[in-house]
Amino acid sequence: MSDSDARRAKIKAHMQNDPWGNHLGARLEEVQDGYARFSLEVKPEFLNFHGMAHGGLIFSLGDLAFAAAGNSYGQTAVALEVKVNFVKAGQVGELLVAEAQVISLNGPIGLFEITVKNGRDGELIAQSQATLYRKKQMFVE
Amino acid sequence: MHCSLAGGSLALVANINLMTDENNLPKKVAQQLSEQDQKLLDLLGIELVEIEENRCVTRLIVRDDLANSGGVVQGGIVFALADQALAYACMSCNTAGLTLSANITFTRGAAVGDTITATAEVSFDGGGRTLTGRVDIINQDGTTIAEMTGVWLKVGKKVIDE
Numbered sequence: 185m186s187d188s189d190a191r192r193a194k195i196k197a198h199m200q201n202d203p204w205g206n207h208l209g210a211r212l213e214e215v216q217d218g219y220a221r222f223s224l225e226v227k228p229e230f231l232n233f234h235g236m237a238h239g240g241l242i243f244s245l246g247d248l249a250f251a252a253a254g255n256s257y258g259q260t261a262v263a264l265e266v267k268v269n270f271v272k273a274g275q276v277g278e279l280l281v282a283e284a285q286v287i288s289l290n291g292p293i294g295l296f297e298i299t300v301k302n303g304r305d306g307e308l309i310a311q312s313q314a315t316l317y318r319k320k321q322m323f324v325e
Numbered sequence: 326m327h328c329s330l331a332g333g334s335l336a337l338v339a340n341i342n343l344m345t346d347e348n349n350l351p352k353k354v355a356q357q358l359s360e361q362d363q364k365l366l367d368l369l370g371i372e373l374v375e376i377e378e379n380r381c382v383t384r385l386i387v388r389d390d391l392a393n394s395g396g397v398v399q400g401g402i403v404f405a406l407a408d409q410a411l412a413y414a415c416m417s418c419n420t421a422g423l424t425l426s427a428n429i430t431f432t433r434g435a436a437v438g439d440t441i442t443a444t445a446e447v448s449f450d451g452g453g454r455t456l457t458g459r460v461d462i463i464n465q466d467g468t469t470i471a472e473m474t475g476v477w478l479k480v481g482k483k484v485i486d487e
């Protein structure tokens with residue numbers, strides 16, 4: 185394993201140690217510099233009164249991907265703002281896939297795009313634009 | 326902005342008082358919604374604190390399973406708490422609907438053990454199909470940890486039969 189592979193594994197292990205993500209049963213599928221993908225199956229307890237996946241659940245899954253992509257450089261990053269648009273309902277039993285992709289990194293500020301899609305046919309469920317702030321500290325050197 | 330004859334503010338801690346006032350529409354709507362939402366409310370530990378016309382207050386204590394790997398509350402939890410308050414505020418006049426979009430700004434973290442409270446208010450209702458709302462999210466010291474604005478779409482159905 186090269187140094188960069190070992191570093192990548194450390195970063196990934198850090199992200200998998202997320203109590204809320206684990207509580208939901210979210211899986212980190214992939215993380216690269218500025219990119220991450222999470223997946224999650226919609227359980228009955230994730231539904232709202234309409235019987236569709238709660239917006240907070242969809243937001244959470246997207247936020248996990250955003251956090252992983254934003255922290256993928258080993259530098260501690262925290263979310264500043266997220267604007268989410270919900271375009272389609274998520275149903276129980278469905279696999280949701282969230283991807284976060286860096287758009288811009290400039291000094292301490294990063295701009296990302298997050299999508300949450302249906303894992304079966306790739307239909308868009310929600311799309312977000314999000315900014316983060318990168319602190320000076322590195323959680324993985 | 327009044328939507329029922331028996332309006333006014335009421336505290337409904339742990340939904341107990343929801344059962345009492347039969348003439349209060351926001352309460353009756355909230356009771357129906359919270360029955361349908363119970364699994365999710367339990368999952369996050371969300372408590373409905375106040376409901377009145379066009380306004381709702383929700384609260385939760387940050388459990389360790391609601392935090393991220395840094396011991397800070399996950400953004401999705403804050404969003405879910407705020408979205409829940411906004412949803413109930415927007416449906417308080419018995420108009421079912423859903424969140425079209427929301428913009429949340431995180432200003433401070435919250436740690437495990439903190440109590441966070443979301444106060445949602447309908448900020449614009451022109452009588453059409455959309456509403457706008459704003460939500461303030463504070464910690465137990467009254468410090469703002471996030472602010473949210475949202476656009477809500479009425480789907481043309483009632484929550485309960487009147």
